[in-house]
Amino acid sequence: MIDFEKIISSFPILDVKVNDNKLVYFDNAATTQTPTQVTNSIRDYFNKQNSNIHRGVHYLSNISTEDFEQSRKKVKEFIGAEKDEEIVFTKGTTDSINLVATSYQKFLNPGDEILISEMEHHSNIVPWQLCAEKTGAKLKVVSVTKEGEIDMDHLEKLLNEKTKILSITHISNTLGTINPISEITKLARKFDAKVFIDGAQAIAHQKVNVTELDVDFYCFSAHKLYGPTGVGVLYGKEEILEKLPPYQGGGEMIELVTFEKTTYAKLPSKFEAGTPNISGVIALGRAIEFIEEINLDLIFEYEAMLLNHYNEKSTILEYYEPFGTSLNKSAIASFNLKKAHHYDIGVLLDNMGIAVRTGHHCTQPLHKKFNLSGTIRASFGIYNTKSEIDYFFDCLSRAYKMLY
Amino acid sequence: MTSVEKTQNEIVEELSLFTDWIEKYEYLIELGKDEIDFDKRFMKDEFLINGCQSKVWLYAKQNNSKVTFHAYSDAIMTKGIIALLIKVFSNQSPDDIINSKLDFIDKIGLKSHLSATRANGLMSMIKQIKIYAIGFKEKNG
Ligand SMILES: Cc1ncc(COP(=O)(O)O)c(C=O)c1O
Numbered sequence: 001m002i003d004f005e006k007i008i009s010s011f012p013i014l015d016v017k018v019n020d021n022k023l024v025y026f027d028n029a030a031t032t033q034t035p036t037q038v039t040n041s042i043r044d045y046f047n048k049q050n051s052n053i054h055r056g057v058h059y060l061s062n063i064s065t066e067d068f069e070q071s072r073k074k075v076k077e078f079i080g081a082e083k084d085e086e087i088v089f090t091k092g093t094t095d096s097i098n099l100v101a102t103s104y105q106k107f108l109n110p111g112d113e114i115l116i117s118e119m120e121h122h123s124n125i126v127p128w129q130l131c132a133e134k135t136g137a138k139l140k141v142v143s144v145t146k147e148g149e150i151d152m153d154h155l156e157k158l159l160n161e162k163t164k165i166l167s168i169t170h171i172s173n174t175l176g177t178i179n180p181i182s183e184i185t186k187l188a189r190k191f192d193a194k195v196f197i198d199g200a201q202a203i204a205h206q207k208v209n210v211t212e213l214d215v216d217f218y219c220f221s222a223h224k225l226y227g228p229t230g231v232g233v234l235y236g237k238e239e240i241l242e243k244l245p246p247y248q249g250g251g252e253m254i255e256l257v258t259f260e261k262t263t264y265a266k267l268p269s270k271f272e273a274g275t276p277n278i279s280g281v282i283a284l285g286r287a288i289e290f291i292e293e294i295n296l297d298l299i300f301e302y303e304a305m306l307l308n309h310y311n312e313k314s315t316i317l318e319y320y321e322p323f324g325t326s327l328n329k330s331a332i333a334s335f336n337l338k339k340a341h342h343y344d345i346g347v348l349l350d351n352m353g354i355a356v357r358t359g360h361h362c363t364q365p366l367h368k369k370f371n372l373s374g375t376i377r378a379s380f381g382i383y384n385t386k387s388e389i390d391y392f393f394d395c396l397s398r399a400y401k402m403l404y
Numbered sequence: 405m406t407s408v409e410k411t412q413n414e415i416v417e418e419l420s421l422f423t424d425w426i427e428k429y430e431y432l433i434e435l436g437k438d439e440i441d442f443d444k445r446f447m448k449d450e451f452l453i454n455g456c457q458s459k460v461w462l463y464a465k466q467n468n469s470k471v472t473f474h475a476y477s478d479a480i481m482t483k484g485i486i487a488l489l490i491k492v493f494s495n496q497s498p499d500d501i502i503n504s505k506l507d508f509i510d511k512i513g514l515k516s517h518l519s520a521t522r523a524n525g526l527m528s529m530i531k532q533i534k535i536y537a538i539g540f541k542e543k544n545g
Pocket of ligand 1: 029030092093094095121123124169171172173198200201221223362
C-alpha cells in the first residue's frame, strides 16, 4: 500500500493557492514536482560540500565525488544496466538524444536510414533531422494508428538493411501510449539496427530494465522523475559507447592533452566534458531513492487506477473527445471538448487552480496528422488523487458551460 | 488625453463593475461570441500574429483619416480580448494610436490571468496595431 499522507507531505508546493483555489497539478508530463528529500539534498550540497569533483585532493571534493559516483551506481541499478560506464550524465533527454545523434554520425553514410515514429517529441525528431542532413542518411517515419499506437506492420515494412538506427519513445507524451519496446527491438535486431529509446515519460511511471528490453540506448530527464531540472541520463551499451567519438571537448573528458593530439578519457568521462551539474546529479540519486521507497510497481498500479477513474468520468461528458485511445496507456490524457478551443478551456481551468498543458505539447507533426491545432493534456503523478479528478471534471463542465 | 486613452478608461470603468474573475471572463466570452467585421479572405499566414497560443489574424484599413482594425481568432476568449482592443483602437487617427499609453490591460486585471506566453501574444497584437498605424501615418505623409 502507498502511504499517501507521507507522499503528500513531501510536496509543499501542493499547498500553493492559485486564484484562491488549491492547486491541482495535472502537468506531470511536462515536469514533476520535487519532494523535500530532493530539495533538501540540493540545499545541503551547497551548504556542506560544494566543490568540484574528480580533481581535488581535498575533503570536500572527495565527498562530492563519492556522492556523485554513488548516484551513477544508483541510476545503473534503477534501470538495470550492467556497468557504471554505461551511465552518462547529461543535461536532460534532449541533450542525451543530441549526444547520440551527433556522435553516431561517424557511422552513417549517404543512403543509410534512420527510423523514428509520428508520435515523437520534437526532441526526438529535430536532432535526427540534423544528423540526416549532415550525413546524407534518410529519415523514415513510422505511422501512428488512429488509436494512437505505432503501426507495427508499417514499422516492419520500413525496416531493411539500410536501417542503421531506430529512435522511438517508450511512452508518448501526448497520447500516453506505452510502446512495445521489446517487440520493436526484436524486429530491429533482424537488420542489425541500433535501438534508441526516449524514456522521458516512462521512467517515473513504470519499472524500466534496459537489459531486459535489450535496447542499445535509453535516456530520460531527472525533472520528470521528481528530481531537479538540468540533469539527465544517457544509458548506452558499453561496447557501443566505446566506439562512439566524444560529443563535446573540454575538461574531464581527456586522458592526455598536447597541442598535436589528445587522447580521451575512459567511459563515462569521455562524454562528460566540463564541470557537471553536481548537486543535480546527487539530487537525482535522492529522487530515485524516494521513488524506490514508494515502489514503482505500486506507483504503476496507483496511476493506472487514476487513469481508470479518469476514463470513467470522461465517458460521461458527451462532448469529450479523447486523443489517444490505446488500451495500453500511461496516465496521460489528451483531449478536446467539442467545438471548444483548447486555449479557452486551459485559461478557464487555470483560473480554477488546475494546471494542465494546452497546445501541441511539442508533437506538432502528430497533431497535424490528426488535423488538430492542439489539445488539452492532463497528466498524473504520485501525489494526484481521485477527488482531484472529480474536481477537474466539475471544472471542465463549468468551463464548457461558460463557453457554450 | 487622446481619444484612445478615453476609450480605454471607459473599458476599465465598465470592467471594474465586475467583482470576480468569472463575471469578467463571462463578459469577455460574450464579446468573443459577437459577430465581427472580418473578411475571411485575410485568414492567411501573412496576417497571422506570432506568439499567440490561439491563432489571431489581423488587418487594418484606412477610412479617411481614421484607421479601422479587423481581427479574428479561433479561440473565443482571444476574440473577446481582440474585441476590446478593436474598441480601443479602431476609428482612431494614426497619431492617437501611436502616442497612446496602454495601461488598460493592467488596469482591467486581465494580465494576472494570462500566462507569460499569452501576455506575449497580446503584446504582439498591440505591437502589430501600432505598426499598422505607423505605416498609415507614413503613407499619408
Ligand atoms: C517524450 C519526451 N521526449 C523528450 C522530452 C524532452 O525532455 P527535456 O526537455 O527534459 O530534455 C520530453 C519532455 O517534454 C518528452 O516528453
